[in-house]
Amino acid sequence: MTGQGPLFSTEEEAKLVDHVKYMANLGYGFTITEVVAKANDYAVFLKNRTHDNPLSVKWFHGFRRR
Template sequence: MVMETCAPVKTAARQYGVRHNTLRDRVNGRLDSQTVMAGQGQLLSTEEKAKLVDHVKYMANLGNGSTITEVVAKATDYAVF
């Protein structure tokens, strides 16, 4: 949008919910515009994510909802082992 319509970076960033610094870096060529994410890759595979979601849903159906801390601990278990 920014490059095609010359829209201001801050306006486009706000419209699409991205940080304006990130968008500016992509427009100026400091980040590859085709790269989806920078930094560390995914820690969990799609299968591991599905297992985690199933576990959280299962526990919720039993009446034992999980806290964020518990979900993060379970995700860490999947990522480490």
């Protein structure tokens, strides 16, 4: 089964993980919806995605497995 390639490079995904962990260490743990929104904004910023094609919770579950 083939699908779309990864949205973020390994380095880009590591930056997102670091940000989520940093905020959690400050006492602000993001909800799943907030992580998806942050990732979506990051993907739009990187021009990997458009605002009219947002990420979903399904993306989050794959992200968490990685």
